[in-house]
Structure formats: C-alpha cells, structure tokens
Amino acid sequence: MKLRCPSGTFKANQGDEACTHCPINSRTTSEGATNCVCRNGYYRADLDPLDMPCTTAPEPPTDQPISPAPAIPSAPQAVISSVNETSLMLEWTPPRDSGGREDLVYNIICKSCGSGRGACTRCGDNVQYAPRQLGLTEPRIYISDLLAHTQYTFEIQAVNGVTDQSPFSPQFASVNITTNQAGKRFRRGSGERLSCRAGACPSVLTKDSHLWSDFFFERLLMGSVHP
DSSP, rough: OOOOOOEEOSSSSSSOOOOOOOTTTTTTTSTTTTSSEEEETTOOOSSSSSTTTOOOOOOOOOOOOOOOOOTTTOOOOOOOOEEETEEEEEOOBBBOOOOOSSOOOEEEEEEEOOOSSSSOOOOTOEEEESOOOHHHHHHHEEOOOOOTOOOOEEEEEEEEETTGGSSSSOOEEEEEOOOOHHHHHHOTTTSOBBBGGGOOOOOOOOOTTTSOOOHHHHHHHTTTTTT
C-alpha cells in the first residue's frame, strides 16, 4: 500500500518516488497533496515548476520613502532626471529586493499635466522612448518629442513574472519635470529625423552643436541609451 505524502510535502505524480518538501513560501492544505500552494502575498508564475519557491512582486523605483504594501519588496532608489529642452533622460538604481526572481523589468508611464494645475492625462503616441517604453531591462531611458513648457509626471514601475498575480497594483517611483523651449533634434547623417518608434533607433548619429548639448550627445554615445 502506497503511503500518502504527509502535510508539508507533495508528490506531483503517483508512483514510487519520494515525497518532496514544499518549496519556500508555500504549503499544503492536506495530506496526499500533488502540489504546494503559495502562502498569502507570494506567487508562482504560470510557467514556474512546482518545485520553485513562491516569490513576490517587486517594489517600485524611487528616491523617496514609500510605505510598502504587504509582501511587496523594496524599491529601486536614486531616480535622476535630466531635461534638455523637450527631451528627458531618466536613470535609477534597481530595487533592493526584486521579489526573489530574476525576471525584473521596468515600465514607464508618462502623464502630461499641462502648464497649470489641471488633472494629468496619459501622454499621446507622439512621445518617443528609447530603447522602449515597456519591458526595460536596464535602469535608464531616453524620452523625446515632449511638448515645450509643459509639466510631466513619469512613473517608473518595477515588475516581475508574478506581478500580474498580485492583488496590489505595480509599485512605482514618480518624478515631475517641466520641459523648456522646443528645439531641433538629433538627425542622421542624411538629415533624416531620429525615430525611435517600436524600439527601432538608429545606431549611428551625427552631432550638430547648434542643436544639442554636448552632455546629451556624449550620454548617447557612451551607451546610457541603448538602441
């Protein structure tokens, strides 16, 4: 007679193999379990194996204290914004705690707040993001084609493979900026305007000192923004 797995252990398939202890942050609800369920506040992605520990969703990038929601890890720090006319460079450091997973990425949410104190609204499709707006694997982004003399709020979300299963909204750090006078933009050698739609940015740029500052040009060439 085959023994049922005791509480705290599981066996995915019936057979002679030994019972396995529940992974970290998971438990069984009865004897003879075929899997261990995650404890409250911990999750497993759909493609995670049954013997993988349950993990949590990451906290947001931020440079200011935030009261974390239950079971959500700490946030990235030191958000830095650099405005040049109607373009923006954002950089930050990764979260102190990514939720115990290695699939951490960042999403950028852009909100335009006009020139006064009116309500903010999502930015339109005209705003350009390099290398892309969603699923960033590096803690930096270059944003262009913003409106001149306009207040913006940018939210930097830190998410991982189980964020969608969390009952809490993705945590984020926010930064407020105001653009300056609109100017001309980087151009390719042929004079064609730089386009970064759908993450497709030209890898070769030329410099026109009358159009852009040395600071932004050097940051691009040094790899702060990856095409």
